[in-house]
Amino acid sequence: MHDNGTLTNGHPDLTAFDDVDFSEAEMRDVVVVGTGPAGWTAALYTARADLNPLIFMGPEPGGQLTTTTDVENYPGFPEGLMGPEMMDRFQEQAERFGTESRYGTVTHVDFRERPHRLLVDGETPIYAQTVIVSTGASARYLGLENEQRLIGKGVSACATCDGSFFRGETVAVVGGGDSAMEESTFLTKFAEKVYVLHRRDELRASKIMQQRAFDNDKIEFVWNTEVVDVLGEDAVEGIEVINNDTGETRVMDDVTGFFLAIGHTPNTDPFKGWMEMDENNYIQTEGATTYTNVPGVFACGDAQDDEYRQAVTAAGTGCKAAIDAERWLSEHGVAEAPAPDAERQPVEA
Amino acid sequence: MAESANVLTLTDDNFEDEVLNADQPVLVDFWATWCGPCRQIAPIVEELADEFDGRAKVGKVDVDDNPQTAQEYGVRSIPTLLFFKDGEAQEQLVGAAGKQPLQENLEALVGQPA
Numbered sequence: 509m510h511d512n513g514t515l516t517n518g519h520p521d522l523t524a525f526d527d528v529d530f531s532e533a534e535m536r537d538v539v540v541v542g543t544g545p546a547g548w549t550a551a552l553y554t555a556r557a558d559l560n561p562l563i564f565m566g567p568e569p570g571g572q573l574t575t576t577t578d579v580e581n582y583p584g585f586p587e588g589l590m591g592p593e594m595m596d597r598f599q600e601q602a603e604r605f606g607t608e609s610r611y612g613t614v615t616h617v618d619f620r621e622r623p624h625r626l627l628v629d630g631e632t633p634i635y636a637q638t639v640i641v642s643t644g645a646s647a648r649y650l651g652l653e654n655e656q657r658l659i660g661k662g663v664s665a666c667a668t669c670d671g672s673f674f675r676g677e678t679v680a681v682v683g684g685g686d687s688a689m690e691e692s693t694f695l696t697k698f699a700e701k702v703y704v705l706h707r708r709d710e711l712r713a714s715k716i717m718q719q720r721a722f723d724n725d726k727i728e729f730v731w732n733t734e735v736v737d738v739l740g741e742d743a744v745e746g747i748e749v750i751n752n753d754t755g756e757t758r759v760m761d762d763v764t765g766f767f768l769a770i771g772h773t774p775n776t777d778p779f780k781g782w783m784e785m786d787e788n789n790y791i792q793t794e795g796a797t798t799y800t801n802v803p804g805v806f807a808c809g810d811a812q813d814d815e816y817r818q819a820v821t822a823a824g825t826g827c828k829a830a831i832d833a834e835r836w837l838s839e840h841g842v843a844e845a846p847a848p849d850a851e852r853q854p855v856e857a
Numbered sequence: 858m859a860e861s862a863n864v865l866t867l868t869d870d871n872f873e874d875e876v877l878n879a880d881q882p883v884l885v886d887f888w889a890t891w892c893g894p895c896r897q898i899a900p901i902v903e904e905l906a907d908e909f910d911g912r913a914k915v916g917k918v919d920v921d922d923n924p925q926t927a928q929e930y931g932v933r934s935i936p937t938l939l940f941f942k943d944g945e946a947q948e949q950l951v952g953a954a955g956k957q958p959l960q961e962n963l964e965a966l967v968g969q970p971a
Contacts, residue, residue, distance in 0.1 A: 568897075574896070
């Protein structure tokens with residue numbers, strides 16, 4: 509079992525709610541949490557069903573697609589489309605039918621009873637009859653000692669954002685999948701040399717992406733290699749690596765840029781302890797639906813999908829979540845907010 | 858998307874005057890036209906420019922046109938948001954951020970509103 513933050517009395521810590529007054533809290537039929545393709549599609553469908561959805565943009569508005577370049581596999585756009593542009597269009601379409609979008613991050617939830625209680629940025633109360641979780645996933649870091657400190661100073665999880673700062677320099681990409689191949693190929697537009705560090709001696713990437721990287725003169729593969737730490741005070745001045753075959757460590761002191769392409773982790777922290785998740789904290793949904801273990805709470809997109817993770821599949825599950833929420837609401841009706849004097853049972857730690 | 862009149866266009870040439878010699882705190886957004894996350898946070902930056910009008914300045918540096926300033930402050934990722942006061946960079950936020958962290962950092966530099 510993973511640590512889900514559950515208290516001994518059966519639900520997560522609710523102390524963040526202690527000082528927040530819900531007596532005047534806004535009541536919504538549908539709150540969508542997260543603005544990638546899943547969230548905007550859920551908003552679009554619930555808006556068209558006259559449910560007046562409220563969507564929160566979260567800490568990375570637009571999500572992972574905003575850090576990509578051309579999206580060439582979204583059906584209906586034969587010429588391809590830039591990821592950020594695609595997200596602008598999703599937003600425009602959802603808002604056209606009455607979606608209300610706000611900046612802010614849903615940081616805490618109380619799913620004990622309906623209407624569900626949410627806190628935005630730890631302070632703003634919202635009552636929600638239904639919640640659609642579309643928080644997606646974010647780039648994973650290695651967890652090296654100096655990695656976080658050097659983000660923005662040479663450490664990056666977004667080659668398309670940061671590649672141009674490394675004109676004529678030597679950079680390293682960690683990873684062995686399609687995104688590592690794509691990022692390293694992209695980086696050769698700017699960098700003089702791109703090392704691809706991979707902990708095994710073969711790649712997970714698709715054949716076409718591998719071949720594109722192998723054919724690129726500026727890319728050098730460094731096999732069986734793991735990163736020990738990133739070096740440098742105010743900027744990346746090298747990386748320390750270990751060959752996991754020979755056990756030999758060395759410093760690659762020509763590396764001034766360090767790019768991560770080792771996959772993603774789902775953004776499901778606020779929901780831990782409330783929702784059933786797998787061992788990697790992806791939210792579990794029931795069968796082919798978007799139902800979760802919490803009544804009136806639905807999950808879609810990469811927050812619940814470790815397998816397909818495409819813009820089109822995220823949009824597909826966002827649509828399912830909207831339809832599930834709409835049907836659920838019509839079956840279960842709207843729950844009244846508790847009267848101010850009928851306080852919920854306080855949490856006993 | 859309508860640009861707020863309160864967002865200054867900062868350049869290598871005017872950076873000293875507008876930011877370093879400013880008598881108010883300044884939020885500087887390093888961005889580029891091709892940067893997706895930068896586009897997404899642009900409306901947040903504009904809202905802050907309007908909300909802090911008269912108490913703090915908000916400006917944007919296009920890193921493609923103004924490589925000198927970006928280099929001077931070691932910007933190697935965008936968006937990077939630097940918070941200046943008295944000619945010094947006091948805080949730095951890298952990557953897309955929600956509105957709240959930006960607001961809090963700026964509020965802290967402004968101090969209590971008069």
